């Protein structure tokens with residue numbers, strides 16, 4: 001029953017045949033483009049470790065969103081670089097905050113894009129941690145109310161989805177409660193459920209100016225060695241009311257993406273993070289990798305592992321490459 005009866009190469013002979021039997025069909029339908037909103041007008045400040053990515057003021061964000069929509073991409077996720085930072089991330093909850101204003105402006109521009117907002121404190125605290133500090137530690141419960149207020153302010157501005165990335169225990173429930181209390185019971189939560197403490201966030205911390213000023217994030221983000229624990233985190237977030245979950249980063253955690261996909265029947269996202277992007281960009285710039293083939297293979301791999309939604313800085317390029 002094997003060779004010469006079976007010859008798998010028969011179905012690889014032409015592009016027509018390969019296309020017919022392709023198991024993973026890449027489309028832009030699940031790609032989300034991350035963007036960084038900063039104060040001011042007419043600001044477009046490139047991020048050196050992420051070629052092609054910039055910190056942009058609200059007016060520029062709206063312009064790029066038009067481009068993103070025209071490319072056929074379904075949505076964006078917004079991160080904020082506030083005008084001021086303090087110990088409790090006060091600027092993250094204000095109606096006049098950068099992200100809130102950006103969401104309003106995108107809404108006003110009548111774009112159909114799905115607007116996701118990242119809910120976290122690290123970009124807004126002067127110490128750069130994702131929660132408030134009590135006795136030298138990142139305090140879990142004292143952080144929840146601030147995250148909930150931040151999510152509510154995003155909802156009021158017109159966000160379509162809020163996405164908590166802080167990794168505090170109980171934050172999905174706190175956000176769900178707060179939203180429901182204010183008549184936002186129809187606003188979905190995309191939980192960064194299995195977010196690992198990763199070296200691959202390095203370039204993002206330049207982009208979002210969110211490097212912790214002391215210590216690291218290991219007391220709240222997950223240990224890269226753990227996969228079973230990811231299933232527990234996902235189960236807890238779903239119990240608390242998450243509508244969708246995310247695994248992050250993507251490439252070193254394809255096994256986790258696959259295990260979450262097999263165990264849970266909810267939409268799942270994967271974040272192809274800044275460091276994954278920077279590696280490809282650096283290698284391509286040196287002529288060491290073919291950027292287009294590399295990126296399409298990476299996105300295919302993440303989708304094949306089971307992700308429905310992929311957050312990626314490559315989204316605009318992928319849309320151009322896949323355009324008919």
Ligand code: PBG
Nearest residue numbers: 120122165200201204273274275
């Ligand atoms: C904020 C947050 C981070 C990322 C998304 N949300 C950084 C971090 O936890 O340090 C990383 C995204 C990327 O690297 O592209 N909590």
